[in-house]
Amino acid sequence: MENFRNLYYKDYKKTYGVNCVCDYDSNLSYARCSCNRGYEGNPYLQGGCTDVNECLHSDGSLVRCWRGTCVDFQGHWECVYTNHLPLAIGLGSSFGSLIFIGVVYGIYKFIRKQRKLRQKKKFFKRNGGLLLEQQLTSTEGNAEKTKVFSSRELKKATENFSLNRILGEGGQGTVYKGMLVDGRIVAVKKSKVVDEDKLEEFINEVVILSQINHRNIVKLLGCCLETNVPVLVYEFIPNGNLFELLHDEFDDNTMATWEVRLRIAVDIAGALSYLHSSASSPIYHRDVKSTNIMLDEKYRAKVSDFGTSRSVTVDHTHLTTVVSGTVGYVDPEYFQSSQFTDKSDVYSFGVVLVELMTGEKPISFLRSQENRTLATYFILAMKENRLSNIIDARIKDGCKLNQVTAVAKIARKCLNLKGRKRPSMREVSMELEKIRSSLGDMQPHEDVSENEEENDEGVVEINIGEESRNNTIVTAPASQYNVVASSSSWSDVEPLFPHQTR
Structure with a gap:
């Protein structure tokens, strides 16, 4: 029994889970038993040796482990140390992946925005924007009377040109009822695909209406040339x-x-x-x-x-x-x-x-x-x-x-x-x-x-x-x-x- 008690630690680990040991002597008519290390109680009773919480001192204080935590097991205790390296690696990888995805998405958004800008410039030029600017600036300072709306403004005003907003359709285009950000109700005339030979007619309407200020003439509020087809914005006539x-x-x-x-x-x-x-x-x-x-x-x-x-x-x-x-x-x-x-x-x-x-x-x-x-x-x-x-x-x-x-x-x-x-x-x-x-x-x-x-x-x-x-x-x-x-x-x-x- 003494030899059992004096086992080295590596050999002692093999006895984990053994709560009681007995020594049988041929000269004695009975066996000498005792509770194994980490257990206490009556070794002569079935299940009499119970595990001792070795992470608690006799005064009730916890056993301290340097940079670890004491954990009590059956028959022994250990200081468990948390390894943060895998967590750090995981967090670092995740954060790096997010940065990479964010950079890729940012590049995608930038390219898409540039493409849209180029497309809007293309539409603006094709829809006679340069001609319109030239015509408006040559009408004795009347250019400021006509607002050039963005496509985003008119999409919001007409709920993305919803079918429910259609007021009427004609040979020259479709008219939608819209509401601007300032609350004004307007009529948005979205032209059909304009041929190059019809472009002058469209620009002519904008230029002429920009010069007119009369109570008995429909007022042109502005236009949008960033879309696939030209759009005119008029006061709403009920x-x-x-x-x-x-x-x-x-x-x-x-x-x-x-x-x-x-x-x-x-x-x-x-x-x-x-x-x-x-x-x-x-x-x-x-x-x-x-x-x-x-x-x-x-x-x-x-x-x-x-x-x-x-x-x-x-x-x-x-x-x-x-x-x-x-x-x-x-x-x-x-x-x-x-x-x-x-x-x-x-x-x-x-x-x-x-x-x-x-x-x-x-x-x-x-x-x-x-x-x-x-x-x-x-x-x-x-x-x-x-x-x-x-x-x-x-x-x-x-x-x-x-x-x-x-x-x-x-x-x-x-x-x-x-x-x-x-x-x-x-x-x-x-x-x-x-x-x-x-x-x-x-x-x-x-x-x-x-x-x-x-x-x-x-x-x-x-x-x-x-x-x-x-x-x-x-x-x-x-x-x-x-x-x-x-x-x-x-x-x-x-x-x-x-x-x-x-």
């Missing part, structure tokens, strides 16, 4: 366009009074007069029609869609190789000569004026062949003294007939087939203002004689329903956003803003 309100069968009777229609006529005339004579340089709209007349929350008219407009110089004429416009509104003289003047806008306004009086569409296949255009229908009725028969039934009973007659005579002068005999928009605007403010009889100045009108009948008009002649582009007015053209020679031109809002 009540749609004049064509819809005049000809929509679900109209809410907004246009049921002559006073409202006369006020709209005055607004339009004032806007066109401003464009022709009061702007920094004369501007011809070139596509005056009821779908391009928007109505705000107070049903005040605002002229829109300047895509085909031209700012002209001293001669006040513009010679084109391709005739553009809308069937029913195009000046016959311009159609023949391809020479657009301020009097061409006057003719188109005359058609809109007749629309307001009669409630008739500019082109109608329900009328006879000779009266298919509203202009010829109206002139014939005037010659036959049948004005009262063609006045819109919705306003006929409540209108002032003397005012309607005076306006009809102005419209007749506007529709004179010879441009030189038409009044200017300034004269028309002044006459309409006088008529609106009049309470008694009111007649416009310089009545056109019957002989003059009859002599003008020799000028040929556009023949609706047949193919247009070479190098001629004419379009038909649109009443809704998804109207299909009923003739191969003309297509619908859609309004910039819709009647319904969301």
